[in-house]
Amino acid sequence: MTSLLADLVAIPSVNPMGRAVSGPEYYEGRVSTFLEAWFLEAGIPVVRQQAAPGRSNLLARYTAPDPAAPTLLFDAHQDTVPVDGMTIPPFEPRVEGGRLYGRGACDVKGGMAAMLMAFRRLWVERPERSASVVLACTVDEEYTHIGSSLLAQTEKDVTLAIVAEPTKLDVVPWHKGSVRWKVKTGGVACHSSTPHLGSNAIYRMAEVVGAMAEHADDLAHATPHPKLGSPTMSVGRIQGGQSVNIVPDECEIEIDRRLIPGETPDAAVERVRRFVAQRCGLEGVTFLPAWTRMPALETAIGPWMDPLAEAVAAAVGRRPELVGVPYGTDAGPLGEAGIPAIVFGPGDIAQAHTKDEWIELEQVALASEAYYRIALALA
Structure with a gap:
């Protein structure tokens, strides 16, 4: 399993996160090719499901001997965040002190390696009683x-x-969602020696940002979700102007709004728009369409929970806690589509996306055993 994880980390699969960049380290193509070969070498059929040009989900299916067995979906993502600011070689996996270091080791190639090994074990052993x-x-x-x-x-x-x-x-049945979008303000450019002849888009944006800060404070005091707390909002990026001696005619910000269950992305953005309109008006202000819409997750605990928790306890030596987390995952779209979904895996989110990202190899091994036992327990 350590060898598999090292191979995965050594292959860059950086998500450019909307930036106009190119190169072999970007997108998931090389990892997809590796995974396809890994499945086929193990004799496991795998299919590509194209999500965008050059970007495909890989799907492998294990069918249990019992045709009435339930079906589980194991999901692990191929991409990682960028490597800016890392203090270790991001794609040179290193094992030290029981940890494996490298970009994606924690988020989420450690979890992927654990799932791959559990799946291959099912494929090889074909237990008499298991889920598909x-x-x-x-x-x-x-x-x-x-x-x-x-x-x-x-x-x-x-x-x-x-x-x-x-x-x-631990088991995560609840997490926040998110919606992200940009707001632009327009003005009239002129020479900075005669600013009265123009209209400063940055000054206009300052009014908008002030209103958003007030709205963010209101959200922090809103009625909290019992497991996730209150919704939040943050202005995370601002840019504007061409030169210090030109009154700027454009300014742009990017906003991250975290959703709790019951909120929708469109309603959250509209609530911000109305608040800004009330505080400072919308003249010269443009709300651009959202470019990220991640649903919040709230999974009703079903009859599967007790056998799942017992399977995890048998694998890791303790019963998992049920916790809510403030970040989003692939479970959001799955839950929104009506598929009961939980988040579970090795590692600590505190190590994800960090300058020296790492994961404890013992947790990867325990997770793989847990995934395998869950497949048996939920039959």
Whole structure:
């Protein structure tokens, strides 16, 4: 399993996150090719499900001996965040002190390696009693979730989806969603020595940002979700102007709004728009269409929970806690499509996306045993 994880980390699969970049380190193509060969070498049929040009989910299916067995969906994403600011070689996996270091080790190639090994074990051993399992290696989890959104449309007959993310081997039935969009302000450019002849788009944006800060404070005091707390909002990026001696005629910000169950992306954006309109008006202000829409997750606990928790306990030595987390995952689109989904995997989210990303190899091994036992327990 360590060798497999090292191979996965050594192959760049960086999501450019909307940036206009190119090169072999970007997108999931090389990892998809590796995974396809890995499945075929093990004698496991695998199919590509194109989510975008050059970007495909990989699907492998294990059919249990009992035709009445339920079907589980295992999901792990192929992409990673960029490597800017990393202090270790991102694609030179290193094992030290029981940890494997490298970009994606924690988020989420450790979980992927665990799922792959559990799936291959099912394929080889073919236990008399188990669930059927669809293993999906999806694309674009880190940006717009096109892979899981496509998967949610095509995999309908699923009893439970288990999404690999670093949860410290606890079970996550609830997580926040997100919507992200841009707002632009326009002005009139002129020489900075005569600013009264123009209209400063940055000054206009300052009014908008002030209103948004007030709205963000209101959200922080809104009625909280019992497991996830209150919704949040943050202005995370601003740019504008051409030169210090030119009054700027354009300014742009990017907003991240975290959703709790019951909120929709469109309604959240409209609520912000109305608030800004009330505080400072919308003249010269343009709300651009959202480019990320991640649903929140709220999975009703079903009869599968007790056998799942017992299977995890047998694998890792303790019963998992049920926790809510503030970040989004592939489970969001799956849950929105009506598929019961939980998040479960090795590693700690505190190590994800970091300058020296790592994962404890013991947790990867325990997760693989847990995934295998879950497939047996939910038969």
